[in-house]
Amino acid sequence: MLIEHIDCYVLTVPLVTPFKTALRTVEQVQDLIVTIHSSGLTGYGEAAPTLVITGESLASMYFVVEQVLKPRLLGNSMLDFNQLLHIVQTSVVGNTSAKAAVEIALYDLKAQIAGLPLYQLLGGGPVELSTNLTISVNATATMIDDAQKAVALGYQQLKLKVGTDLQQDIERVIAVSRAVPASIALRLDVNQGWTAKQSIYALSKIEQAGVELELVEQPVKAQDLAGLKAVTAAVHTPVMADESAFSPQQVIQLLEQQAADIINIKLMKTGGISKAMLTAQIAGLYQVPCMMGCMLESAISVAAAAHLASALSPLVSKFDLDGPTLCRFNPCQGGTVFDRSHILLNSSPGLGIQQLGHLQSAAQFLAAAN
Numbered sequence: 001m002l003i004e005h006i007d008c009y010v011l012t013v014p015l016v017t018p019f020k021t022a023l024r025t026v027e028q029v030q031d032l033i034v035t036i037h038s039s040g041l042t043g044y045g046e047a048a049p050t051l052v053i054t055g056e057s058l059a060s061m062y063f064v065v066e067q068v069l070k071p072r073l074l075g076n077s078m079l080d081f082n083q084l085l086h087i088v089q090t091s092v093v094g095n096t097s098a099k100a101a102v103e104i105a106l107y108d109l110k111a112q113i114a115g116l117p118l119y120q121l122l123g124g125g126p127v128e129l130s131t132n133l134t135i136s137v138n139a140t141a142t143m144i145d146d147a148q149k150a151v152a153l154g155y156q157q158l159k160l161k162v163g164t165d166l167q168q169d170i171e172r173v174i175a176v177s178r179a180v181p182a183s184i185a186l187r188l189d190v191n192q193g194w195t196a197k198q199s200i201y202a203l204s205k206i207e208q209a210g211v212e213l214e215l216v217e218q219p220v221k222a223q224d225l226a227g228l229k230a231v232t233a234a235v236h237t238p239v240m241a242d243e244s245a246f247s248p249q250q251v252i253q254l255l256e257q258q259a260a261d262i263i264n265i266k267l268m269k270t271g272g273i274s275k276a277m278l279t280a281q282i283a284g285l286y287q288v289p290c291m292m293g294c295m296l297e298s299a300i301s302v303a304a305a306a307h308l309a310s311a312l313s314p315l316v317s318k319f320d321l322d323g324p325t326l327c328r329f330n331p332c333q334g335g336t337v338f339d340r341s342h343i344l345l346n347s348s349p350g351l352g353i354q355q356l357g358h359l360q361s362a363a364q365f366l367a368a369a370n
């Protein structure tokens with residue numbers, strides 16, 4: 001049960017359409033893949049580089065895995081699992097996505113050793129989940145078109161990206177809400193694009209127009225806790241913290257100050273599965289619900305998030321796990337099925353990945369990029 005090899009690759013998968021938020025535009029998923037090998041089994045992990053959110057790049061994540069975590073993990077026993085997690089979490093500060101990739105691979109491997117699908121190893125839960133679809137920020141007519149297409153494909157929840165221009169944002173939200181059936185839940189993600197005053201103004205206008213949003217996500221800057229608290233206190237719409245909520249310590253601070261109504265948990269922010277579980281449990285102590293979200297990730301790390309979300313039900317009750325459906329194809333053979341809004345967890349051990357394609361050696365990829 002010793003850890004024999006750890007390898008890093010770069011996975012490239014084009015997106016169906018460019019992904020646009022107030023922070024960035026992305027045309028393809030290009031993620032770090034980590035494989036961990038023990039006793040003839042392979043655990044898979046994945047991490048997305050998001051310079052403007054976690055501060056990590058492919059090069060920084062590769063460095064952390066290859067130079068910092070790998071030498072400390074090789075030769076250890078998978079049976080000393082908590083010690084392995086301790087090494088991952090304490091060998092370097094920050095670098096949460098690199099840590100997540102390694103933790104996901106370790107948990108996948110542990111579940112395979114136990115002969116259980118990951119969600120059962122983590123405590124069990126529903127095998128089917130329903131995700132929202134993200135609608136990129138664009139001209140109002142394009143957003144209406146994208147929203148109506150999503151509804152036609154069966155999505156019951158839409159996440160509208162806004163935060164680029166206040167007046168346009170208000171118009172976009174009201175127009176999209178009038179263009180889709182009332183039964184469709186609308187989530188708004190501002191990605192830090194408004195000030196507290198603008199948020200209170202915009203959300204009041206939206207509320208006055210009779211639009212009932214399910215939630216508004218991260219209206220103000222990540223560091224602006226006072227602003228987040230002011231918005232949460234002032235508007236009827238539930239406020240969800242995303243970029244303000246990375247670590248369990250930050251979540252305690254937010255909840256102590258009643259600065260948010262919902263917490264968005266992402267493996268890339270918490271540093272993997274162990275701290276994501278802790279975060280959900282902390283929110284549960286405050287009786288605050290959680291969403292399980294993802295960055296622009298493909299079917300490996302989003303599958304891990306889906307398994308974890310299942311096991312954390314009902315602490316986690318909302319799912320924003322649309323990364324794989326935004327991709328042109330699923331690079332995995334076997335594993336969790338992502339069929340539009342419908343996610344079906346695998347019953348095979350671990351994440352159930354039999355093979356993973358579209359990989360390049362990370363060392364070669366980064367050498368060629370320099």
Ligand code: MG
Nearest residue numbers: 189217218242
């Ligand atoms: Mg967000």
